[in-house]
């Protein structure tokens with residue numbers, strides 16, 4: 001990575017304050033370093049697994065070794081005979097919980113095993129080593145049933161869901177796609193496939209729970225690695241029939257999540273059960289090998305895209321059909337056909353999801369659910385159409401810019417996709433590109449460039465926040481926001497400082513604890529916008545009201561917003577080399593240009609964009625999971641076999657730029673959210689570049705040597 005690369009934020013990476021400290025870094029947009037950066041560097045920042053209350057015991061889950069069936073016998077004799085053994089929780093003795101809305105949390109309640117890796121017991125001991133040894137010594141017998149873990153596009157279980165993830169309609173239709181396709185001058189009809197993908201945050205899921213009984217009843221405190229302590233608190237309160245005031249969940253520092261910490265996960269339920277059962281604080285740290293089975297995955301998708309265009313390249317038909325799987329535990333439908341409802345003008349359009357409930361672990365959110373896989377297929381298909389038309393792929397996209405959001409007819413609050421494409425083309429040197437595929441050779445290498453568009457919705461949720469003026473002239477802002485490594489804490493301090501008219505050093509910000517004012521989770525790239533509005537409003541009210549404390553709730557403000565289609569847009573450019581001997585594809589250059597409203601911290605924004613694009617690089621070239629049809633389990637369950645891009649995988653020339661975008665229809669703070677858009681479109685840019693390099697269309701991700709060679 002090029003650290004001297006200056007992102008095209010209007011002020012550069014340091015913002016108006018400058019890197020030399022010549023002026024105070026007070027203004028929103030400045031590249032203020034992470035407030036907790038030093039704490040993380042020296043190790044004093046504590047993550048969920050690092051809370052060890054006096055008397056803490058350790059829990060180790062036991063994963064099911066069958067893909068579908070019923071527990072018929074449990075023998076914990078050997079495990080319980082170990083020195084330091086405290087308990088083995090199973091469905092026979094675990095505390096009963098209220099049936100959860102999210103059935104993935106309904107652990108140790110009955111003998112049914114819905115998929116391999118489902119937690120069927122929890123060993124509890126004085127030390128983590130003993131708990132692990134116990135977990136391995138628990139003998140469980142099953143009555144196995146035949147399982148089905150393979151999705152395909154004529155699977156008999158396929159049905160059309162009413163809703164896909166995020167509340168998106170399962171299907172949409174506008175105009176007559178079939179007749180437009182039949183009449184089109186040019187058509188593309190292609191199938192793309194993406195395997196299951198795993199989030200694999202650096203910090204595996206962990207929780208320490210402490211259940212105490214007092215004169216006022218039970219009280220539960222949990223330190224959990226989560227993207228939102230408020231929803232975890234509410235869930236635990238419901239499961240254990242406690243008043244929310246009797247439950248506290250702390251998620252002060254979180255080592256990433258990418259969506260798989262966006263909902264409560266079974267480990268925190270197990271920790272709470274074990275603490276209640278043993279009367280001790282109990283810590284449950286999931287080994288990485290458990291993550292793929294119980295914390296979600298990006299479901300595999302088979303996507304058929306049909307495009308029709310007139311002689312000038314204007315789209316007459318867009319048809320996006322998505323086939324995916326969910327589990328028998330709960331319905332989660334990766335909403336991959338959704339971005340096609342927003343991207344391009346067309347005479348007719350149809351989008352559809354079909355899903356089958358298989359005996360697989362339950363899929364869930366992974367960075368840009370829907371947009372990441374859906375824009376892979378749509379943007380690769382657009383490239384195929386451009387080749388079919390003999391037209392530059394940027395020109396094709398510019399020609400199909402819509403005046404309003406195609407599916408809804410709503411005006412865009414702002415849309416600078418065309419500017420992103422043009423600015424990216426300028427920075428990348430696109431004008432010099434020879435469009436012919438397979439003609440740039442350097443020794444054994446074939447070299448090519450590709451482009452794809454990117455988009456992500458600007459989502460928003462209501463939040464509360466409190467601001468307080470202290471006698472010493474400082475200000476104390478309190479909100480249960482979560483910083484999953486993005487720098488949210490820092491940005492919120494900047495928002496507060498600007499609203500108060502003070503420097504960030506005068507602001508103390510408390511986040512990551514459910515006893516703080518309620519706030520939505522860090523997800524859907526909506527955190528900073530949602531929390532930022534509440535912090536801005538609380539600080540503004542404090543400054544203008546003259547009182548010493550101000551508390552706000554943005555629910556009414558959020559509901560009163562005018563009806564616009566709000567989305568961030570971007571353009572990603574990639575240059576790749578394909579080794580004609582080994583089949584290895586490597587990145588030579590990667591560039592993203594984004595328009596995402598006001599950028600609130602140049603340094604952190606750059607990291608978010610580059611991080612997202614790196615994840616897109618992984619999706620394109622290295623990351624894949626496979627489900628073993630014999631065992632029903634994921635094969636790649638560690639970071640050796642599931643290859644997340646490392647520093648050696650990213651190119652020297654790796655840049656994120658952004659355009660200034662004033663959008664009056666967002667929030668008073670002005671950002672659209674940037675956590676997810678970087679991954680969107682990136683895999684398509686690589687795929688299109690790989691075609692340009694080799695002249696061969698590779699439509700199944702990732703482009704590993706065994707496929708490309």
Ligand code: MOS
Pocket residue numbers: 227257258259260262365366367368369522523524525
């Ligand atoms: Mo993100 S997948 O919405 O946490």
